[in-house]
Amino acid sequence: xxxxxxxxxxxxxxxxxxxxxxxxxxxxxxxxxxxxxxxxxxxxxxxxxxxxxxxxxxxxxxxxxxxxxxxxxxxxxxxxxxxxxxxxxxxxxxxxxxxxxxxxxxxxxxxxxxxxxxxxxxxxxxxxxxxxxxxxxxxxxxxxx
Amino acid sequence: xxxxxxxxxxxxxxxxxxxxxxxxxxxxxxxxxxxxxxxxxxxxxxxxxxxxxxxxxxxxxxxxxxxxxxxxxxxxxxxxxxxxxxxxxxxxxxxxxxxxxxxxxxxxxxxxxxxxxxxxxxxxxxxxxxxxxxxxxxxxxxxxxxxxxxxxxxxxxxxxxxxxxxxxxxxx
Numbered sequence: 444x445x446x447x448x449x450x451x452x453x454x455x456x457x458x459x460x461x462x463x464x465x466x467x468x469x470x471x472x473x474x475x476x477x478x479x480x481x482x483x484x485x486x487x488x489x490x491x492x493x494x495x496x497x498x499x500x501x502x503x504x505x506x507x508x509x510x511x512x513x514x515x516x517x518x519x520x521x522x523x524x525x526x527x528x529x530x531x532x533x534x535x536x537x538x539x540x541x542x543x544x545x546x547x548x549x550x551x552x553x554x555x556x557x558x559x560x561x562x563x564x565x566x567x568x569x570x571x572x573x574x575x576x577x578x579x580x581x582x583x584x585x586x587x588x
Numbered sequence: 589x590x591x592x593x594x595x596x597x598x599x600x601x602x603x604x605x606x607x608x609x610x611x612x613x614x615x616x617x618x619x620x621x622x623x624x625x626x627x628x629x630x631x632x633x634x635x636x637x638x639x640x641x642x643x644x645x646x647x648x649x650x651x652x653x654x655x656x657x658x659x660x661x662x663x664x665x666x667x668x669x670x671x672x673x674x675x676x677x678x679x680x681x682x683x684x685x686x687x688x689x690x691x692x693x694x695x696x697x698x699x700x701x702x703x704x705x706x707x708x709x710x711x712x713x714x715x716x717x718x719x720x721x722x723x724x725x726x727x728x729x730x731x732x733x734x735x736x737x738x739x740x741x742x743x744x745x746x747x748x749x750x751x752x753x754x755x756x757x758x759x760x
Contacts, residue, residue, distance in 0.1 A: 498631070529682065529705040529713075530691040553758050556706035558663065581698070587632075588756055 479513060482578035485565060486511040496583040504584060505547055510540045512567060517575060520568040524549070525561040534563075559585040619643045623747030627669035628702075630751055635665060638750035646746045648674060648721035653714050655685060656750060660710045665751045667702035668717070671744030678746070679718030684711060706755050715748060 477484055477493040485492045487499070488507045510519040519540035526533050526549055535546050550560065562582040567575040622643035629635070640656045658664055668678055677699040682692040691713065694700050723742040 527692070527697055527703075529707065530684075530689070532696060554708060556663075556755065556758075558704035558706065585704075 477578050482513075483517065483567065483575060484513045484579060485519070485562070485577050485582060486513055487584075492579055492582050495579060495581070496585060498585050498587050500588055501550060501586045502588075504542075504586075505550060508542055510542065510562070510565070512577065516569050517567045520566050520574075522565040523563050525563055526550070526555075526557045527559070527561075528555045528557050531555055531557075536564075557586070559583060619645050619745035619747075622745040623669065623749040625747075626745075627667050627747045627749035629667075629749065630665050630704075632665075632753070634753040634756075635663075635751035636753060638664070638752045641748060641750045643745055643747040645743060646670070646674060646717075646719050648719055648723040648742045650723075651679075651716065651718040653716045654748065655712055656715055657712050658707045658710065660707055661755055662752050663704065663706050663755050665702060665704040666715065667749045667751075668747065669701070669749070670719075670746040673741065674744040674746065675720045677720060679716075679720070681714075681716040681718075683714040683716060685714050686711070688714075717746060717748070719746070 475495075479491055479493060482493070487497070487510065488503070490497070491513050510522060512518060521536070521538050522540075523534055523536045524542075524546045526535075533549060535543065535549060537543050537546065549555075550557065560583075562584065563580075565577050565580070565582075567577060569575065620643070623641050624637075629637075638656075640654075642654060644652065646652065656666075666680075666682075668680055670678060678694075678701070679699075680692075680694040680701075680703070681690055682703070683690055692703055692705070694703065697703070
């Protein structure tokens with residue numbers, strides 16, 4: 444192998460290495476997407492929540508009464524809603540799978556106008572009474588309007 | 589001819605590193621316009637860029653504040669971006685300039701890098717950023733000792749992108 448061929452080979456290897464580094468770095472920054480069959484995911488209305496953040500219309504969320512799960516043998520037994528705004532930080536708890544009236548009133552609060560809320564501490568229970576956590580531990584719901 | 593080809597490939601080979609090291613170009617102001625180039629803007633098309641957006645060079649362990657005026661009847665979105673050399677999370681607080689009350693603290697919000705809110709009362713707020721970690725500068729106690737800061741390991745750009753829009757009316 445001539446000297447120039449060696450240089451060419453080295454530089455091609457270098458280029459490949461840099462490209463792999465760039466690809467893996469950009470992939471590490473993407474949000475994890477969960478699998479609808481194997482992961483335990485929360486269902487809001489008809490939508491399976493498979494990302495940490497979801498965008499939704501405020502009215503669409505208010506039309507949802509229950510949190511459900513994509514696995515038939517599991518149900519939500521408790522969760523909390525955390526709403527944040529400038530100078531406001533409120534946490535409301537539900538002891539069932541129902542989005543309570545207090546939660547809906549807070550989402551509707553026109554004075555504070557929360558731009559996003561979190562669903563946290565979601566606890567699931569199987570038919571035989573075992574407790575589980577969903578794959579998406581917390582869900583950030585950002586309002587489109 | 590072979591030499592020319594080799595030279596070309598060497599140039600192509602080092603190009604990614606040159607591009608990566610653009611932040612060390614001293615012909616332009618360090619971090620100038622960083623927030624425009626690096627922070628993620630809102631998907632909401634009604635948001636406009638606020639002129640209080642800014643960027644600066646930070647050292648690990650440094651805290652800094654900037655004052656922003658916010659107005660009643662507007663929605664604001666403040667988002668942060670920074671060079672990965674400064675770590676993977678950043679402290680971000682919003683304080684009332686008059687009362688010094690903490691209005692928002694991202695440590696209670698899973699170290700979120702953006703915060704969106706509606707303003708119901710015009711006021712001046714303080715946006716406070718805290719870079720985690722420590723550097724020779726943050727460890728020094730202000731003595732007149734010689735401080736050497738490693739630019740490649742302890743310094744990086746931070747951008748604060750502020751967007752605003754008129755609060756959308758609810759109902760008819």
